[in-house]
Amino acid sequence: MESINSLKNKYMELKNAAEVKMMGKNYPAAMKLIEQATAILKQIYDMDHNPTNREAYKVAMESLRKSYELAKNGGEEVLTYDQPKKPKPVKKPAQPSAKPEQGGAGEPDEDGIIYEWNGIDVKRFLATEARKKVLFDDVVGMEQQKTIIRNEFFLTDEQRAYKQSIGLENKNFILLYGLPGTGKTYFAMAVxxxxxxxxxxDVPFFCVSCGQIKEAAVGKSENNLIAIFQFTTQFERCVLFMDEFDAIATDRGKNSGDPTAIPVVNTLLTNLDGFASNPNLLFLAATNYPYVLDAAIVSRVNESLEVPLPTEELLKMTLERKLKGAIDPSVDLGSIAATLARRRFSNRDLDRFVKSVKSQLFDAHLKNPDISVADNVMVQECLGRASSAITTKDVNALEEYKRSLM
Ligand SMILES: Nc1ncnc2c1ncn2[C@@H]1O[C@H](COP(=O)(O)OP(=O)(O)OP(=O)(O)O)[C@@H](O)[C@H]1O
Ligand SMILES: [Mg+2]
Structure with a gap:
């Protein structure tokens, strides 16, 4: 008897072939392939007794049924208001690896999720940073960016259906770019x-630091990437956040020194297309260097969002929040914010400054317990020592990039 894995491979091949026929508007051929894929999926369903997987097969079956209806209708979508479905933690059936000859998927864990592809344990790429408990309210400023994310992904079933009915496309590849320490990772954690x-x-968020994906051995980085995409596409809905995206998405033409760069970008492109074609998946990437990214990757970005250096007003707001209860009310935070803005302070630089004020205050308190807030002398002392980590070179390069977009 054929194994479940080999049937899954067949199912995916048929499903993909059907999609190709659909795109080519060859609906009779698509219908035939969908019928075959459905028959195989039924076989898999009968063989696999894992309840979570069986739920996922039912979802896949429903999706095939809809595709069949679509093909039968000559490609004309029949919009009903019960779609799209309510987000559920249901996993999709395991998909075959993009390089099946290299091994494919491992066995599902008790939670029904497959964590291993081609012998690569995906868990080691999933950063714990995602657990930082920050929310949008903790993110000072960035209102436009918050709105864009909300309108893309925080929608009720009705709102999603309406969006679909007016033919408004999803922006499911969003790039965050900006100078170091401006808050890209912080914002993503809040998302x-x-x-x-x-x-x-119900909608998991997976955070991957791209530097970790890179390995010197030939083929290793690509396999790590494939493993991550295979893992995330098991979920009916999810967000994949790739931090330090430039580590794997650099311009193929400018990377003669790194033999792994070209295959990695090619693998990324193939997998991004699969990911982006599913409106229920959101791909978020962050970089300090948008101008080094490969053009083919940039062309797939639906929304490029700058995370700028904080303005004087935002610096003041953040200072007020972060120094609350630790600063004498007579200290003019407005003028301090103005100095920090002139010195091009990022949010990370600001955090450092706040920390230095608090530790200065703590030292003073240890010497004299009556001192419980930092006064202007202390703050000015810290201000004298504080410096920004932002370099003029980085600022100029980013400005030039922004000009090139106009
Ligand atoms: N909008 C914000 N409001 C309040 N604090 C912020 C904001 N953005 C960032 N911070 C603070 O600044 C710190 C640094 O931000 P973060 O690590 O997200 O920067 P980054 O843009 O990802 O930097 P890098 O490019 O170096 O990775 C955060 O840990 C957080 O404490
Ligand atoms: Mg970061």
Missing amino acids: SNELAKFSGG
Whole structure:
């Protein structure tokens, strides 16, 4: 008898072939392939007794049924208001590896999720940083960016259906770019936690630091990438956040020194297309260097969002928040914010400054317990020592990039 894995491979081949026929508007051929894929899926369903997987097969079956209807209708979508479905923690059936000859998927864990592809344990790429408990309210400023994310992903079934009915496309590849320490990772963590709150945990958020994906041995980085994409596409809905995206997405033409760069970008492109074609998946990437990214990757970005250096007003707001209760009310935070803005302070630089004020205050308090807030002398002393980590070279390069977009 054929193994479940080999049947899954067949199912995916038929499903993919059907999609190709659909795109080519060859509906009779697509219908035939969908019928075959359905028959195989039924076989898999009968063989696999894992309840979570069986739920996922039912979802896949429903999706095949819809595709069949679509093909039968000559490609004309029949919009009904019960779609799209409510987000559920249901996993999709395991998909074959993009390089099946190299091994494919491992066995599902007790939670029904497959964590291993081609012998690569995906868990080691999933950063714990995603658990930082920040929400949008903790992110000072960035209102436009928050709105864009909300309108893309924090929608009720009705709102999603309406969006679909007016033919408004999803922006499911969003790039965050900006100078170091401006808050890209912080913002992404807030998105993760807001999403968990909004969906009741039904929409997982996976955070990957791209530097970790890179390995010197030939083929290793590509396999790591494939493993991550295979893992995430098991979920009916999820967000994949790739931090330090430039580590794997650099311009193929400018990377003669790194033999792994070209195959990695090619693998990324193939997998991104698969990911982006599913409106229920959101791909978020962050970089300090948008101008080094490969053009083919940039062309797939639906929304490029700058995370700028904080303005004087935002610096003041953040200072007020982060020094609350630790600063004498007579200290003019407005003028301090103006100095920090002139010195091009990032949020990370600001954090450092706040920390230095607090530790100065603590030292003073240890010497004299009556001192419980930092006064202007202390703050000015810290201000004298504080410096920004932002370099003129980085600022100029980013400005030039932004000019090139106009
Ligand atoms: N909008 C914000 N409001 C309040 N604090 C912020 C904000 N953005 C960033 N911070 C603070 O600044 C710190 C640094 O931000 P973060 O690590 O997200 O920067 P980054 O843009 O990812 O930097 P890098 O490019 O170096 O990775 C955060 O840990 C957080 O404490
Ligand atoms: Mg970061």
